[in-house]
Amino acid sequence: MPRRLAHRQGAAGLGWLLGLVLLCVAGCSSQGVVTPLAPWPPQPSTSPAPGVTVPPSAIPTGSTDPGSLRRRLIHPDGDYFGVSTWKAPSESETDLVAGPAGATPTIQEFFVGWDESFNPQSVRNSYHLGALPLLTWEPEGPSKASNQPAYSLSRIAGGAFDGYIKAFAAAVKAEGQPVVIRFAHEMNGSWYPWSEGNSGNRPGDYVKAWRHVHDLFARAGATNVIWLWSPNIVRGSETTGFASLYPGADYVDWVGLDAYALGEKTAGAVLDHSLALLHAITDKPVLISETAAEPGPEKAPWTADLFRWLKLHQDVIGFVWFEHTPTDGGKYDYRFTADPATERAFRKGLASLHLVHWPITAAVSTPPPAPTR
Structure with a gap:
């Protein structure tokens, strides 16, 4: 079910990051030095030491082989910790997440509708924050109506939007570095x-x-895209399968599940059936592409159980937490920071995972470790 309100706003308003001389991935002091996010100490394996500056050369550029980096990102050596916030990718909002979580996100998810062109600044901002950009691309106009015949699937497939799609693909290609696109x-x-x-x-x-859409990107040479196909979970007694909606192995790099806890006591109760449906049609890596729990007595224990569930499923490469309230795009207050018990469960659970190295930009110059999954 829909769990967010009108959402597509803030990524375009972060142009000020272009003016940064130094890459501030954990919070910058007035002298431009990377400092740890109070009140938690950085994790030695994933964060820069206090007082260490990260030069602009650490930011991925078009000179880096995007194909090699893309392949390494598709098959990570650990779990992605992703986040969606109201104005993602936002440094200030990332700080508000990273501090309580005890780690910095390695995926930044943001939303773009088909009344918007590609904004390269969003991708650059995500990499500035040390995270892989995940662009959820919604084929609709500014209306939130569930029926929009002007954007029908047959019109998309028939070429009515080819000019827009080709321009978007060319802009993504020009940006050079890997971008996850979660289409429709x-x-x-x-x-x-x-x-x-x-x-x-x-x-x-x-x-x-x-x-x-995929073929137009391929013809444009936009091979830096990681394609994420992401159905919603099948809940309760629903029997709807995924097979008839799956584009095929040649058109997909990751498969996702959008999975929200609406009073369930365990993560398995939310995820197990749908994960089995995915496994019946593909062996692609799985990302929990949106998740959170509604407020209530089960929120904290369910959050704790989500991390236990992730540790048991090595084919699942991570998750994106939908850190929103009803005033900034959420149907409920989905924040893990909304109450002390959930925040403690989240922080403890995240610390139990083997996380993908942060910042993602380090993957450009650091040889990947031996695969563990």
Whole structure:
């Protein structure tokens, strides 16, 4: 079910980061020196030492081989800790997450509608924060209506938006570094205009639209994209499968699950059935591409159990926490920082994982360790 309100705002408003002389991945002092985020000490394996500056040369540039880095990011040596905040990728909002979490996010997720062009600053901001950019690309206009025939899947597949898609692909290619694109997520639900039951869409239209978009990117040479196909979980007695909506192995790099706890006591109760459905059609790496828990007595224990669940599923490469309130895009107050018990559960659980090295920019110059998954 939809769990966010009108959301696409803040990434374009972060242009001030371009003026930074130094890469501030954990919070910068007035002298431009990277300092630890109070009140927690940086983890030696994932954070710069106090007082160490990170030069601009650490930022990925077009001179780096994006293909090699892309392959290493697709098959990480640990778990991604991702976050979606209201104005992601935002340094100030990242600080508010990283401090209580005890670690800095390695994925920054943000949302772009088809009434918006590609904003390279969002990608650069994400890398400035030491994180892989995850762009959720929503084929709709500014309306939040679930029916938008102007953006029907058949019109997308038939070429009505080719000019827009080609321009977007060219801009992504020009940026050079890997970008995760999550196109038309939660397509198995009934709440978005790209669902096959809405906007005049018919069975089979979703796969045609996905493949058409993907092929236009391939023709443009935008090979730096990591394609993330992300259905919503199948909840309760629902029997809807994923197979008819899956674009195919040649069109997908990661598969995702959007999975919110709505009173369930365990992560398995939310995720197990849908993960089995994914495994029936693909062996691609799995990212929990949106997750959080609604307020209530089960929020803290469910959060703790999510990390136990992640440790048991080595095919799942991480998660993105939807750190929003009803005033900044969430249906509920989904923040792990909303109450002390959930914050403690989150911090303890995150510390138990083997996290992907932060900052992601280090992957450019540091040889990858031997794979562990």
